[in-house]
Amino acid sequence: MRSHRIAALQLDEERLAADLAVSEGFAYNDSYADFVSSGMLRSTMLWNQTGSLAESSLGDYEGSARPTPHGEALTYVRELIGRYFRTDLLKYARFMRLAPGSVYVPHRDFLELKADMVRVHLPLQTDDNVFASEDNTVFRMRRGELWLLDATRTHSVGSFSDRDRVHVICDFTAEDFSQVLAAEVQARPDVPADNIAERPPLGAESRQALLDLAKVLDERNYQEIQTLLIKQHFASDISGDEVFTLLKQIADGSGRADLLSRATAHEEYCMVRR
Template structure:
């Protein structure tokens, strides 16, 4: 897995992309990973997958022994298929999906934890993000850095590190997400790759520090948190991270402190379980 970085740019016809996303709007989008979000759903639709089967969107539910190929949905998107064929080595492409998020944030998490039992030669090892539709209220985060991706950019993305995504608007954000088997970074692309080595400074969002009064106000949510609203409160904490700098591990440390102060053992156990599941071990 290579470091998260801007790798290059793919010229795409905006009109053709828009037309095909209108076609895709009639597809069935899976919400298999919506447990990862607070707010609206995180939806995805496979256009390339094991056996050419669109499946249910949950990568562990595919037969990884079958050769990946275009799905029925992908067949209906000839321009996006052309983009894939022209710019990437499809021999090593495992999955390609359209991913849509709006008015929602994800819990900070690590991916690939659930793929330990998948054979190494068919396991997702490298991820690429290509924003198709986005706006200035859509963000990613990694290592307490908040940054934006722009349409048409190609990003190598280290999904094994703790990361998250946010759409702080009702405008849908759509990315093309590609997962490759381990071919090495240089074996993935068929276009001029000019990796930045990291997130470029002009993509990083400048945030003021969380003030002590703001931090205490968040911790004061301990007085109202319960199993009916813990996800809403988690969303407030996560959204704060995208607008203010609370330091390393701000989201999980704040949620754990809120749960501890609440005195609600059920909530404390729930937050602890989510932290374990999203960051440490997903086998259970």
């Protein structure tokens, strides 16, 4: 797995609580809804090219990011970003809230960008019932840990918690994560063993039970079956790429050419080009 923990920070609980309270009143958007199979992901820009909240998607540009009104409002988060990162290389910083029970469609990022990008996550609110994945490894990014996420690999998120997962996600123009860290950061790259989720193999009988969903698949339950497969990725030893493989096999077995085309097109959008 290329993703890894960079460092563990000591957070100021009082100041963080104040920022989280402020964030409750933010204007959020659903610009990443294409990658949410169930639940809700709300995001807002803290830094971007223009400093405007209206700029909600990523793109190539020259120069450094500018803080938005929401970035200015989160005084402690702004201080953390300035303390731990080289903001001259920062392109985007987003504040993202994932609702309980939400799962991401496995996907790869930066497909639409030309520049080399480095993505860092800082979890501010989460628990051990929230998981991320890269390829066929499922892991936890715990509160206060800085994580490099290799977003060019197939990755997903599954929340089985009863409260929002809140992360700050920073994207930098750089070839390596070490270039984006401020001098004072003592990076200790690792993937702690207890951050990795243990998942049993998906046995032949269970796999066949999933493939038998072809008998009931239609346009009314397509989304629910897709979500079930993603949740299975977090529960058993199947990769994010296999989610689409199984979905296409189920669609093919159903005899619904339209649903097979839908799954194939969505896989291309998530994994190849957009």
